[in-house]
Amino acid sequence: MRSLNILQTCFSRSWGGLEMQALDVAQQLRKRSHNVWLAAPPASHLEEEARSAGIETFAPDVAGYFHPSAIFQVARFLREHRIDLIHSHYSKDLATLSPAVRLLRSHVPLILSKRMGSAISKKDLLHRFAYARVDRVLAISSVIRQNVIDTTPMQPERVILLHDAVDTVRFSPASADRICSRRALGLDSQELVVGCVGRFSQGKGHEELLQAARILADRGNRFRLLIVGKASYGEKEYEEKIRAMSRQLALEKVVVFIGFQRDVPGVLSALDVFAFPSHAEAFGVALIEAMAMERAVVATNSDGVLDIVVDRESGLTVNPRNPGELAAAIESLLGDERMRLTLGAAGRRRVLEMFDQQKQIDRLEGIYEELAGRGS
Numbered sequence: 001m002r003s004l005n006i007l008q009t010c011f012s013r014s015w016g017g018l019e020m021q022a023l024d025v026a027q028q029l030r031k032r033s034h035n036v037w038l039a040a041p042p043a044s045h046l047e048e049e050a051r052s053a054g055i056e057t058f059a060p061d062v063a064g065y066f067h068p069s070a071i072f073q074v075a076r077f078l079r080e081h082r083i084d085l086i087h088s089h090y091s092k093d094l095a096t097l098s099p100a101v102r103l104l105r106s107h108v109p110l111i112l113s114k115r116m117g118s119a120i121s122k123k124d125l126l127h128r129f130a131y132a133r134v135d136r137v138l139a140i141s142s143v144i145r146q147n148v149i150d151t152t153p154m155q156p157e158r159v160i161l162l163h164d165a166v167d168t169v170r171f172s173p174a175s176a177d178r179i180c181s182r183r184a185l186g187l188d189s190q191e192l193v194v195g196c197v198g199r200f201s202q203g204k205g206h207e208e209l210l211q212a213a214r215i216l217a218d219r220g221n222r223f224r225l226l227i228v229g230k231a232s233y234g235e236k237e238y239e240e241k242i243r244a245m246s247r248q249l250a251l252e253k254v255v256v257f258i259g260f261q262r263d264v265p266g267v268l269s270a271l272d273v274f275a276f277p278s279h280a281e282a283f284g285v286a287l288i289e290a291m292a293m294e295r296a297v298v299a300t301n302s303d304g305v306l307d308i309v310v311d312r313e314s315g316l317t318v319n320p321r322n323p324g325e326l327a328a329a330i331e332s333l334l335g336d337e338r339m340r341l342t343l344g345a346a347g348r349r350r351v352l353e354m355f356d357q358q359k360q361i362d363r364l365e366g367i368y369e370e371l372a373g374r375g376s
Contacts, residue, residue, distance in 0.1 A: 010089040015045040017285040022089035074100035094130040109371035117147040141304035165360035171292035176269035195226040195271040200239035205277025211323035268293040291347030296340040
């Protein structure tokens with residue numbers, strides 16, 4: 001494929017799976033000899049991470065929904081850098097991108113990755129204006145694809161299923177030393193460890209996970225619960241609530257909060273069971289990362305998770321908001337090493353088949369080539 005000038009955008013100030021995937025895509029495209037810029041809010045975590053990774057950034061101020069100055073800045077950037085294609089990772093970006101591309105005389109294809117569903121209809125005049133310049137929507141799960149079709153003016157044939165992905169070389173059992181990882185985390189080499197990785201945010205299921213931990217401890221299970229992650233933009237109060245809840249449940253000897261960790265494969269290698277208790281998740285990057293590391297997983301059976309885990313084949317699923325079910329599933333895995341190993345191996349096979357990063361980037365490049373080649 002010929003080298004393209006590509007503008008990736010994500011005007012979100014948070015730092016989680018959505019923003020990390022935007023950064024990962026930019027890095028992978030650059031490795032394939034494309035010229036890539038990443039547009040992000042000034043002084044945001046995403047902009048800082050992109051700069052650290054050596055990716056050129058563009059940081060217009062896009063606070064709010066209507067920002068004429070930013071629209072002209074983006075249009076000027078597209079013209080000066082001869083951008084062949086725009087790929088947005090955040091639907092709110094369209095309020096800036098759609099007017100900007102209309103200012104250009106030439107057609108620049110615009111793609112939107114949709115990672116979150118909408119509970120409201122977006123078929124009013126303003127949204128029709130914004131989506132009219134979107135050439136393709138890439139939905140990260142089946143439930144999100146259907147949501148886009150139901151709530152936006154996009155035609156079904158322009159809404160494509162393209163799952164988020166994981167680097168299966170970096171996230172591989174061979175990439176981390178379990179004993180060293182445990183030692184670094186202050187964990188005993190023999191104790192059973194359950195873990196959860198993700199930012200502190202409403203709906204991630206931290207409350208149910210702590211309640212499940214209390215149930216398990218009361219039943220005499222000996223284990224540690226490792227909670228990995230930190231609050232993102234505007235979510236510090238929720239993190240404090242979860243930490244207070246852990247104290248209220250007298251889980252000080254069970255639960256360990258270790259904050260944000262860069263070496264996620266190392267942390268995952270230290271676990272015996274990975275818990276994904278989200279109430280409703282569009283997909284679940286942390287989940288496929290754990291499966292790629294051959295960790296046995298327990299996840300809620302909702303939304304995007306249904307594309308990932310096949311119950312009792314590649315993991316266990318439970319109903320959301322049900323600490324009793326969550327505790328029972330975790331307990332079954334803690335007591336059965338053979339089941340943990342079997343489900344872990346099956347989980348990695350499923351990730352290699354469906355969520356491998358290089359396979360997904362191949363597909364993405366094919367979409368880019370189709371659109372940039374014919375300008376439609």
